[in-house]
Amino acid sequence: MSSKGSTITTDHTTIREWAEKRGGKPAHVKSTGQDDAPGLLRIDFPDGKEEALEQISWEEFFEKFEEKNLAFLYQEEGAGGGESRFNKLIDRDSADE
Template identity: 30%
Template sequence: MADTITLIDHDEIRDWAAARAGQPAISDPAPGMEQSQPVLRFVFGQHSYQDTDEGPDRPGGVTIIEWDEWFQMFDERELALVVQEDVPGQRDEFHELIRRADAS
C-alpha cells in the first residue's frame, strides 16, 4: 500500500477529487448514529456527472453539493482529508476524513 498524505488546502483537495472525476457530496447519517449532521463524501465516476435537471441528485443515497458548501462544513468540523500518495499509472480513490487534531 502506498504512503498516505493529509490534505487541508482547498485547492489540493479539489485537484485530488478532479483527477478522479470526483464531486463533493453529503449523505444522511446512518440510522442509529449519534451524529445528526450530514456526512461529507465524494461521488466518483459516472455518478459525479448526474444531470440533476433530469432527476434526483441522490445517486446511492448521496446529494452532490457545491464545493463552497462542502468546504464550509469541512472547515467548521475542522477536518482533514487523508489520501494515498499518487503512484504513476494509478488513480486510487482511497480517502478518509479525520479530525485535524488527529492528523500527525
C-alpha cells in the same frame, strides 16, 4: 504530512484538484444533515456505488469541512501503481499524532 503512502492536507485547492482529476464531486450522505447543513461529507465518484450520496457545491463542502475541523487523507497511487481514489475525512487533531 505523509505516512504509509497516504498524504494528509487541509488545503482546499489540493483537495478539489485531487477529486476532480478522478472525476469526483463534493457530496454528503443524505439524511445526515439537519436543516440546511450537509451532514457527513464524501467525495462522489461517477461509478461509485453509494446511492445515499447527494452532490453539493464545493463551497458547501469546504464550509462544513472547516466547521468540523477536518483534514483530508488521500493516496495518489494505489498498491499497484495506478491512480488511487482512496480518501478519508479525519479529525485534524488526530492528524497531528
